[in-house]
Amino acid sequence: MNAVRRILQQHRPAKRVFARLLSDQSTCRVGVVGVPFEKGQRNTGVSRGPEVLRAAGVIQDLSSFGCDVKDYGDVKYEVVPAGKQLSNMREYDDFAACMEKVSSSVKQVLSDGRLCLSLGGDHSMGVGTIDGHYQAKGDLAVLWIDAHADINTSATSPTGNLHGMPVALLVKELADYWPYLPNMDWQVPMLSIKNIAYIGLRSVDEYERLILEKFGVTAYAMEDVERLGVHEVTQRALEAINPNGERSLHVSFDIDSLDPLEAPSTGTTERGGLSLREGVHIMETVFASGTLGAMDLVEVNPLIGSEKDVKITVDAARQVVRAGFGYKRRGMPPLLKQEIPGYQKAD
Numbered sequence: 001m002n003a004v005r006r007i008l009q010q011h012r013p014a015k016r017v018f019a020r021l022l023s024d025q026s027t028c029r030v031g032v033v034g035v036p037f038e039k040g041q042r043n044t045g046v047s048r049g050p051e052v053l054r055a056a057g058v059i060q061d062l063s064s065f066g067c068d069v070k071d072y073g074d075v076k077y078e079v080v081p082a083g084k085q086l087s088n089m090r091e092y093d094d095f096a097a098c099m100e101k102v103s104s105s106v107k108q109v110l111s112d113g114r115l116c117l118s119l120g121g122d123h124s125m126g127v128g129t130i131d132g133h134y135q136a137k138g139d140l141a142v143l144w145i146d147a148h149a150d151i152n153t154s155a156t157s158p159t160g161n162l163h164g165m166p167v168a169l170l171v172k173e174l175a176d177y178w179p180y181l182p183n184m185d186w187q188v189p190m191l192s193i194k195n196i197a198y199i200g201l202r203s204v205d206e207y208e209r210l211i212l213e214k215f216g217v218t219a220y221a222m223e224d225v226e227r228l229g230v231h232e233v234t235q236r237a238l239e240a241i242n243p244n245g246e247r248s249l250h251v252s253f254d255i256d257s258l259d260p261l262e263a264p265s266t267g268t269t270e271r272g273g274l275s276l277r278e279g280v281h282i283m284e285t286v287f288a289s290g291t292l293g294a295m296d297l298v299e300v301n302p303l304i305g306s307e308k309d310v311k312i313t314v315d316a317a318r319q320v321v322r323a324g325f326g327y328k329r330r331g332m333p334p335l336l337k338q339e340i341p342g343y344q345k346a347d
C-alpha cells in the first residue's frame with residue numbers, strides 16, 4: 001500500500017461526513033410517465049419524444065446523482081368517438097381519451113409518494129398532467145415555460161391545434177368560454193388563473209394577449225427576461241403564484257421556450273428564445289424552492305431537423321430535466337448508499 005492510499009484509509013470517516021446521505025434526499029423519488037401523443041399539433045414525430053429521451057438516458061441522468069427513479073412506462077388509450085364533431089379542435093376524440101389516462105397515471109405516481117416527470121408528447125398533454133397533479137395534491141401553482149401562451153379556446157385558436165389550448169381548458173375563469181366537451185367529464189377546470197405564471201413568451205396570439213391582460217396573468221415575456229435577468233424573473237414568478245410555498249408546483253416546460261439554436265427539433269420554433277443556461281437556471285431555482293411536485297418536458301420532435309439537431313435538442317432537454325430534480329452544475333458530492341443503516345431501495 002502506498003503512502004497516499006494509507007492516508008486515505010486513515011481519513012475514511014471524513015468521507016462519510018462529506019458524502020450525501022440518500023435518505024436526506026426526500027425530493028429525489030421520481031416516477032416517469034411517457035406520453036407518446038402528437039395529435040395536438042400537425043407534425044409527425046413528437047410522439048417519439050419519450051422514446052428518444054429515454055434512449056438518451058434521461059432516467060440514468062437522474063439516478064446517476066442519487067434520484068430513486070421508477071419508470072411507469074407509456075400511457076396507452078382507446079378512443080371513444082364522441083359522436084359529435086367539435087369545431088376547431090382537431091383530433092378531439094383522441095385527445096379526450098388520452099388525457100384521461102395521462103391524468104390517472106400522474107395521479108398514481110404522486111400518490112406513490114414520488115415526484116412526477118412526464119415526457120411528451122405535444123403540449124396538449126398539460127391538460128392530463130396538471131389534472132392528475134391537481135387530483136393528487138389539490139391547490140396548485142403552475143409555471144408554464146414556453147414561447148407560446150397555449151391559452152386559446154376553440155373560439156380563439158387560429159389553428160385548431162389542441163397544443164395551443166391546454167391552459168384555457170384547465171382554468172376555471174375560462175370555463176364558460178367552452179362548449180360542452182363530450183368525454184371530458186372527468187376533467188373539471190379547477191386551476192385558478194392567478195396561480196399560473198409564464199416565462200419565455202414571444203409568440204402570443206391576439207386573443208391570448210387579451211385573456212392575459214383581462215385576468216392580469218403573471219407573464220414574463222422575453223423582454224422581461226432581458227430587462228430583469230432570468231433569476232429575478234423566476235423568483236418573481238414563483239413568489240406570485242406560490243408566496244408561502246404551500247402549493248405543489250407544476251412546471252410545464254415546452255422545449256420551444258429555448259432558442260432554436262439550442263433546441264431546433266421542435267414543431268413551432270420561435271427565434272430569440274431562452275438560452276439553455278437560462279432554462280437550466282430556471283429549473284435550478286425551481287428545485288431550490290423545494291416546492292416541485294411534477295414537471296412536463298414537451299414538444300421534442302426527433303423527426304424535425306438533422307441528426308445533430310435532434311442530439312442538441314435532446315441534450316438540452318436532459319440538462320433542463322436534471323436541474324429540476326437537483327443536479328448542480330458546480331458538482332455533486334459522492335453518494336454513499338450502502339452505508340446508510342437500514343437503507344432500502346424503494347420498488
Ligand SMILES: NC(=[NH2+])NCCC[C@H](N)C(=O)O
Pocket residue numbers: 122123124148149150152157158159160161163164165203205254256268299
Ligand atoms: N405548444 C405549442 N408549441 N403551442 C404552439 C401554439 C401556437 C398557436 N398559438 C396556436 O394556438 O396554435
Ligand SMILES: [Mn+2]
Pocket residue numbers: 123146148150163254
Ligand atoms: Mn407549449
Ligand SMILES: [Mn+2]
Pocket residue numbers: 146147148254256257268
Ligand atoms: Mn410552445
